Amino acid sequence: MQLSQLRVLLAVAESGGFTAAAERTGMSQPHVSRSIAALETELGAPLLVRRRDGVTLTEAGHRAVSRARETVRHFDLIRPDVAGAGGQVTGPLRLASLPSTTGTLIAERLRTFSDRYPLVNVRLLEGYSPEIRRWLENGAAEIGVVILPEPGMHTVQLGTDAMVALLPRGHALAAAETVAVRELARDPFILTTGGCRPVILEGVRQAGAALDIAYEAGELSAIIAMVEAGLGVSIVPTLGLPADLGEVVTRPLDAAIRRNLALALPSLDRCTPAARAFLDHVLV
Structure with a gap:
């Protein structure tokens, strides 16, 4: 089992299909299909139900995706955590925003954040409240704009x-x-x-x-x-x-x-260094 296979599995699960996952990962669609097939063979269980309009996860697939997301997250934190020990903030930051707040509340803050932390690779996702909540819960985004109240989340009001x-x-x-x-x-x-x-x-x-x-x-x-x-x-x-x-x-x-609009994280204690830096940057 390879880390690249787990990333492909997550891309397929989050995008809902092989073609979209191929675009996200930069791989060819046949490569994505072969990667999933090899992972299913190694694990000894089908992970996806293939349909004409996309794919859905099997019960085994849901479990595999949950573990894969945790594994990839911990792997991706190694470099930022080590860099953080030396005073650098680096690594990916997946920021989710409402369409109405991207240009009004987020864009300028994102520009100044990128100027201050050039080693952070920011990816902006747009969606509505239920999507953003789901992205935060399943690890597809580290921090996001939400409409209060948002129980179970650490929130900081934006306005x-x-x-x-x-x-x-x-x-x-x-x-x-x-x-x-x-x-x-x-x-x-x-x-x-x-x-x-x-x-x-x-x-x-x-x-x-x-x-x-x-x-x-x-x-x-x-x-x-x-x-x-x-x-x-x-x-x-x-x-x-x-x-x-x-x-x-x-x-x-x-x-x-x-x-009432706020920035939300699933946990302040377990957030990535980049997410914590963005939150602190907004609060300044």
């Missing part, structure tokens, strides 16, 4: 993000200084499937309103386009909103609905 009403420019409420959540709830509502969904639903509940959810969408751009098309209204975070909203306007809400 708060106000939610606003999103309306077609010709809507009756578009000229109002503030929009009452109760009034907004009278229209067909387009609800995000992203991480701020629970924040919106709780804020609406506290305002004593009930939404008429007509559509759901994950991408902010899709929600904006649907509101512009007159399909409904929405509530969205201000971070990540484009400067030009076309025929859509935002208005403050009469009830303060905010999402």
Whole structure:
């Protein structure tokens, strides 16, 4: 059994297929397939169920991936830990971010961090809250941006993000200084499937309103386009909103609905030197 085989197994498990794993590892697809087949032969059990639309892990595969992730993680920490003893911070840093926070809260901090720690190899992943939580738990990312609360994680708050009403420019409420959540709830509502969904639903509940959810969408751009098309209204975070909203306007809400954003690590004691350095860099 070779370390390279374990890395291939993790790449296949995380990407869900041989082709995507080949792109991630820089190997050919046949090489990835042969590596997995050789590992299955050596372990004496099938690790993957091969399907036309990708692969899934068998029970043996889940166990193998768990051990492989732990083994690769400890191997990858040898060099950074030794370098850290000499005062250097090096090694990989996989940072997960929400799409709306990458450009607004993370990009500049990442630039100054890379200037300060040029030996750290940063890989940025983008996803929504459930994905980021899963990446942190399974070791696919060392540190990530989350929406509080995030129980079981060590978190450091980055800031708060106000939610606003999103309306077609010709809507009756578009000229109002503030929009009452109760009034907004009278229209067909387009609800995000992203991480701020629970924040919106709780804020609406506290305002004593009930939404008429007509559509759901994950991408902010899709929600904006649907509101512009007159399909409904929405509530969205201000971070990540484009400067030009076309025929859509935002208005403050009469009830303060905010999402609290934080950096999260599974454990402060067991985090990599690079992750700890990034956390300290943000706190400065």
